[in-house]
Amino acid sequence: MKSIVAGGSRILAGLAGLAFVALLVVGTWTAARPQEPPPSSLNGHPFPVQKTDAEWRKILTSEQYDILRRAGTEMAFTGKYWNNHAKGVYRCAACGNELFRSNTKFESGTGWPSFWAPIRKGAVATRTDTSFGESRTEVLCARCGGHLGHVFDDGPKPTGLRYCMNSAAMVFVPDK
């Protein structure tokens, strides 16, 4: 009996070791993955606001740049707006484009500001994102092409959509 238990724990230790190595490999791979800048056009239509990488670096904070221009993601529950309940408009932090209004914001429990619809049709653009080995729908600012987050189809009524945004990609302008 003793030896079976010992054998079992050895297998468990082995599995834990394997999992650790797998995590290391994935971690290294994702850290090393070059974060590509967003496209300058979508479906043949150039975004109205075009700037060089150097210009974006000058305008944006490093956090804003990492998300908007390098498709980064802020840590859940760390952003400015996931728990913001004030009335107002969320604008693109890069170009000022109006993106979302507070009346479509909902509690998603994810730690990221979540909306069930953009402020108007055409405020954001979407494209398929196949990074990290999964297919997701990336949300871009329709004016400057900046990366905002992703949209999922597990949102509330009436659209059933969940626009999962990064706080740092947006600037909230409260109603007066």
Ligand SMILES: [Zn+2]
């Ligand atoms: Zn923008």
